[in-house]
Amino acid sequence: MPGCNYTGPHFGAHYDDATCIDGYLWDLDSGEDGMLSSGGDMPCPACNLERWVAEAAEEAHNGALNSHLEDDEPYRWLSRVLLSPLMRRLHGTKALEHAGKAGLLNVPWYGDEGTDVHDDPLARIAWPWPLPDTCIAALTAHERLAMEHALSGVPAPEGFVPDAQGRLLGPLRPADL
Numbered sequence: 001m002p003g004c005n006y007t008g009p010h011f012g013a014h015y016d017d018a019t020c021i022d023g024y025l026w027d028l029d030s031g032e033d034g035m036l037s038s039g040g041d042m043p044c045p046a047c048n049l050e051r052w053v054a055e056a057a058e059e060a061h062n063g064a065l066n067s068h069l070e071d072d073e074p075y076r077w078l079s080r081v082l083l084s085p086l087m088r089r090l091h092g093t094k095a096l097e098h099a100g101k102a103g104l105l106n107v108p109w110y111g112d113e114g115t116d117v118h119d120d121p122l123a124r125i126a127w128p129w130p131l132p133d134t135c136i137a138a139l140t141a142h143e144r145l146a147m148e149h150a151l152s153g154v155p156a157p158e159g160f161v162p163d164a165q166g167r168l169l170g171p172l173r174p175a176d177l
């Protein structure tokens with residue numbers, strides 16, 4: 001695993017309190033005698049993109065099952081995380097593209113009946129999922145094309161079924177709950 005010179009604010013400070021060692025972040029404010037004692041769990045967003053994306057997808061997955069993503073649909077949350085200003089600055093749209101290619105966008109999201117999910121009358125999410133407007137607005141035309149291409153080859157998550165118009169729609173409830 002490569003290390004890099006990345007630093008950033010990841011341990012609660014407003015300044016860069018994290019540094020990358022061998023692909024994982026360590027808290028610069030921890031430890032003594034020049035040895036860092038806290039960290040090593042969080043993948044580095046700069047040089048450990050695959051692991052970073054995998055953990056973000058896992059968090060969205062767990063959030064979908066446990067409803068702890070606060071005010072957000074899991075797919076919107078994951079879109080925003082993968083296309084955050086930090087990830088855009090470091091990798092452009094590669095985080096989301098990698099997630100698509102690696103099959104990590106199969107978050108078990110769903111809409112309960114009556115939920116307002118992108119104005120769909122059935123409150124069922126279509127595949128490929130619609131990116132939040134804030135994400136769309138931040139992308140260049142070139143980036144949007146690259147992303148659409150990256151997502152076009154990704155199979156729909158389990159349980160999605162085509163409607164009369166051929167759209168793939170998600171289940172109203174996850175099959176495994």
Ligand SMILES: [Zn+2]
Pocket residue numbers: 002003004005006020021023024044045046047048
């Ligand atoms: Zn790094």
